[in-house]
Amino acid sequence: xxxxxxxxxxxxxxxxxxxxxxxxxxxxxxxxxxxxxxxxxxxxxxxxxxxxxxxxxxxxxxxxxxxxxxxxxxxxxxxxxxxxxxxxxxxxxxxxxxxxxxxxxxxxxxxxxxxxxxxxxxxxxxxxxxxxxxxxxxxxxxxxxxxxx
Amino acid sequence: xxxxxxxxxxxxxxxxxxxxxxxxxxxxxxxxxxxxxxxxxxxxxxxxxxxxxxxxxxxxxxxxxxxxxxxxxxxxxxxxxxxxxxxxxxxxxxxxxxxxxxxxxxxxxxxxxxxxxxxxxxxxxxxxxxxxxxxxxxxxxxxxxxxxx
Numbered sequence: 228x229x230x231x232x233x234x235x236x237x238x239x240x241x242x243x244x245x246x247x248x249x250x251x252x253x254x255x256x257x258x259x260x261x262x263x264x265x266x267x268x269x270x271x272x273x274x275x276x277x278x279x280x281x282x283x284x285x286x287x288x289x290x291x292x293x294x295x296x297x298x299x300x301x302x303x304x305x306x307x308x309x310x311x312x313x314x315x316x317x318x319x320x321x322x323x324x325x326x327x328x329x330x331x332x333x334x335x336x337x338x339x340x341x342x343x344x345x346x347x348x349x350x351x352x353x354x355x356x357x358x359x360x361x362x363x364x365x366x367x368x369x370x371x372x373x374x375x376x
Numbered sequence: 377x378x379x380x381x382x383x384x385x386x387x388x389x390x391x392x393x394x395x396x397x398x399x400x401x402x403x404x405x406x407x408x409x410x411x412x413x414x415x416x417x418x419x420x421x422x423x424x425x426x427x428x429x430x431x432x433x434x435x436x437x438x439x440x441x442x443x444x445x446x447x448x449x450x451x452x453x454x455x456x457x458x459x460x461x462x463x464x465x466x467x468x469x470x471x472x473x474x475x476x477x478x479x480x481x482x483x484x485x486x487x488x489x490x491x492x493x494x495x496x497x498x499x500x501x502x503x504x505x506x507x508x509x510x511x512x513x514x515x516x517x518x519x520x521x522x523x524x525x
Contacts, residue, residue: 249429250422250490257417257505266415268406269501271444273399280398295420296445296495341399346445350499352418356406 232319234305235312238262238330239319242293255293255328256352262330264289267355273348274299274341279367279376281338286361289354290331297347298322301329304336304372316374322347336365336372381468383454384461387411387479388468391442404442404477405501411479413438416504422497423448423490428516428525430487435510438503439480446496447471450478453485453521465523471496485514485521 232239240261245252256263267288274280281302292301302318320342321327331337341347355361367376381388389410394401405412416437423429430451441450451467469491470476480486490496504510516525 249427250424250496253420253422255418255420255499258415259505266407269404269418269499271402271404271499273402273444275399278398295422295497346495347399348445348497350404350418350420356408 233312233317234303234315234335235310236332237303237335240328240330242326242328244323244326253293253295253326255350256291260328262291262328264354266352268353268357269350271348271350273346274339275347276341276344279338279340281367281376282336282365282372283338284336284363285333286363287333287355288361289333291352292321292329292331293350294321295323295348295350297341297343297345298324299347299349300340300342302338302374303331304374306336306371307334316372340376382461382466383452383464383484384459385481386452386466386484389477389479391475391477393472393475402442402444402475404499405440409477411440411477413503415501417502417506418499420497420499422495423488424496425490425493428487428489430516430525431485431514431518431521432487433485433512434482435512436482436504437510438482440501441470441478441480442499443470444472444497444499446490446492446494447473448496448498449489449491451487451523452480453523455485455520456483465521489525
């Protein structure tokens with residue numbers, strides 16, 4: 228059931244939506260899910276239409292991302308020496324219409340953009356508590372990541 | 377900082393909202409948060425306006441609930457023999473305007489109702505994976521819980 232995306236170590240896992248006339252249930256992640264790397268923190272990130280939050284990379288954090296509301300485009304870039312997908316970029320969009328969990332291992336550059344005009348909501352189930360010391364960032368426009376937003 | 381609600385063992389914890397012009401960050405729960413009881417599963421429950429999901433009780437699951445979108449009313453009922461708040465009901469509403477995490481220990485009857493006309497979204501960070509065997513339910517109208525929705 229797991230759809231492997233192109234970049235090495237990144238995992239895209241369809242998650243279940245259980246229809247209910249009073250309001251649906253959306254699964255996000257279980258302790259035995261593929262890509263689960265332990266618990267540290269859950270937080271939400273809203274992203275308004277066309278806004279971009281990029282680029283970020285974690286030294287230790289594995290992200291498990293779901294988008295229960297709206298539509299968000301994710302772009303990934305692999306600059307890990309020795310990776311089979313070194314130098315690759317990849318993009319994909321998540322939301323209720325493509326309801327999957329995106330596992331981003333540490334070491335991958337990523338960014339995301341809101342696509343819906345109303346609410347775009349991302350939930351990250353991270354394997355560690357946020358720590359500035361393990362977060363890297365890069366300007367949106369740079370000479371390293373070959374992607375134009 | 378923790379606001380204790382009336383029913384014994386229930387905890388209401390204000391969580392941080394970090395403003396950002398591209399979209400805010402909402403904290404939900406960290407591994408060292410009060411009320412965190414271990415990780416089992418994260419899932420979302422949508423609830424349409426005026427719809428009610430009630431009554432439910434867990435034998436083993438502790439719920440940690442946040443409402444990042446909309447407004448949801450929660451009603452709790454304590455029928456635990458020996459509890460200092462035995463027989464008590466309590467209600468409270470959560471959403472971005474009252475952004476708190478509600479910890480409901482096992483053994484408490486609870487239900488919730490969507491209040492906003494648009495999206496009402498609840499996120500549960502549960503200490504165990506869903507298990508029908510430890511879930512109890514009761515009809516909305518019953519002779520046990522003295523609450524009228």
